[in-house]
Amino acid sequence: MDAREAALRQAHDHAVRWLASLSDRRVPARASVDETVRALGVDLPDGPSVPADVVDLLATACEPGLTAFPSGRFYGFVVGGTEPAALAADWLVSAWDQNCVMRAASPAYTAAEEIAGAWLLDLLGLPGDSAVGFTTGATMANFTCLAAGRDAVLRRAGWNVARDGLAGGPAVRVLAGEDRHMAVDLALRYLGLGKPELVKADGQGRIEPEALRDVLEADGQSRSQNPTIVILQAGDIHSGAFDPFAETIGAARAADAWVHVDGAFGLWAAASPARAHLTEGCAHADSWATDAHKTLNVPYDCGLALVRDPSALRAAMGLRGDYLIQDEEGDPVDKVPELSRRGRAFTVWAALRSLxxxxxxxxxxxxxxxxxxxxxxxxxxxxxxxxxxxxxxxxxxxxxxxxxxxxxxxxxxxxxxxxxxxxxxxxxxxxxxxxxxxxxxxxxxxxxxxxxxxxxxxx
The missing domain is CATH 3.90.1150.170 (Aspartate Aminotransferase, domain 1)
Structure with missing residues (x-):
């Protein structure tokens, strides 16, 4: 216990000094990878080291090679910082070391996830009975939502992808705007769906409703012949523009398509009365992906997959194991790909409760x-x-x-x-x-x- 407390005190002191330096320090790192490698040491020690000394070495060797991402003067990527309550909660997440798979295993985690999920749906103006899964980031949130969408449109077409796989089944048609984020393509690749069919976008990156309608109507096949997913975006990575949701979702609905919204940072516009007009009509989609690390400013490793139909998400992500103590009401494991994972909902709860x-x-x-x-x-x-x-x-x-x-x-x-x-x-x-x-x-x-x-x- 003494060794653990000493290591934690050392980490606390270094963390406080690091955070205090952000207001004045140079934003780019001062040391290179090679210089940091030499400072850390390349030879694995033959025997144990004192934990506090290890923490001290890690902090001292790495500090010159750190970029001041949490600084108020970093604008290179959409990564946010870490809001104070969420940062402190994340320290507790590591100390509590909870298995966040099942209600029975950690009632506290499940409670935090259910409350935080309900708050998120309320703030973002989304259907209150939607399912909320806590993933590693926006890429896996997109993956999770699109997996639910893929399985759902194939199920409508009479194909059980969970049982039979993709081979031999109907091809899933995926449409996305020309200026979609690369994470969408990556998620589709993971899902075996390949590159999306691109739809014309305007000069700000907004998908053009008429172009989408024309593409959807061009094929003329029934849904059983051509199950379809339409991907829209809330917040273009360059312009910040939002797709015209009311018109595009209406066109997609007429074609019986699953509509997914990639809102990695922009979905949070719905939480502001002054900006909510940007997401008008967005709530009529089938799924939404966002990243709490971006606009909400919780620590990394916290994407959010939100799906209107909880049963569709469960069908895509759920699993059963004889050794698992699973609950009739459902478990956190039913909504995300990972079994082993951090207690992400604790930090989201803390940020929302604080703000x-x-x-x-x-x-x-x-x-x-x-x-x-x-x-x-x-x-x-x-x-x-x-x-x-x-x-x-x-x-x-x-x-x-x-x-x-x-x-x-x-x-x-x-x-x-x-x-x-x-x-x-x-x-x-x-x-x-x-x-x-x-x-x-x-x-x-x-x-x-x-x-x-x-x-x-x-x-």
Missing amino acids: GRSGVADLVDRLCRHADAFAAGIAGIDGATVLNDVVFTQVCAEFGTDARTERVLARLLDDGTTWISGSTWHGRRVMRISVSNWSTTDEDVTRALDAIRRASAAC
Whole structure:
């Protein structure tokens, strides 16, 4: 016990120092992979080491090689930070070390999952009797929802994929917008469905309803001949744009398709009265995927798979084992792919309980306000152009030419004040800003904009 407490105290002290450094430290890492390897040591010791000393070595050796992802000045990817109550709850998750598979094994975990799930459905304006599964992240949330959709449309066509597999069954037609996220393609690949059939999107990445309707009607086959899944998105990764859900879901319904919404970061717009219009009609879909680590700001390893029909999710994900103590009311294991997993619902419960309904809305609105400030600041820089309609938390800009945009990005990372990375959007190199962290302040945005101005002037 003494050794364990000493190790925990050491970890606590290093964690507090790390978090305290975020307001002023350089955002990119200072040390390379090779330098960190040398600091950690490559030779496995012959004998045991004191746990507290191991923790101290790990923290000391790794600190120079850490990127300040939790900083309010990191805008490179949509990864968020970690809200205080969720961070502390995650420490408890590790200490409690619960098996989160069955109600009987951990009543406390199941209770937290059921409450957090109900709160999520309420905040996001989704049907209250939907099933909520807690996955590793948005990719596996998409996988889980699409597995339920795949099995459901094949079941309607008279094919039992759980028993007979995919070979020999009807082909599942999958439609998605041209600007869908790559995680959707990955999930479809895992499911044996291949690449989606692409539907035309507008300049902001929104799928065009008429184009979707034309594609759906072109085949003319019955649902038994051509079971179909339509994938929409809430929040384009470049523009932040939302598909027009009312029109597209209506078209998909007419074709008896399963409708899935990839809302990795954008689904949270529904929690803000000021932004909820972006998700109007979204609740009529069959499934939704999001990532609590992004806009909600809980620790990594917390995707959310939400499915309107709990029986469809159970049919795709559920399993039975003679040694498992399973409950008639259902178990957490019925809703996700993994057996061994962290108690993710504890951190979501903590974040939601800490923020409350108004706090979640304020968080979403604050992130959007910072994105607006970035867009306004960049628009005032000579030679810079904001390319997207800034409707949520994403900003894309260019600096005249691809080559100059690349130089500005390189200068910006060398400066170290902020981390903003590049991308290619509609064939052009862009600076892509994702505002996702609860701790970002007006001052953080000002400092980042000053760094962008310096980088632009130097180029």
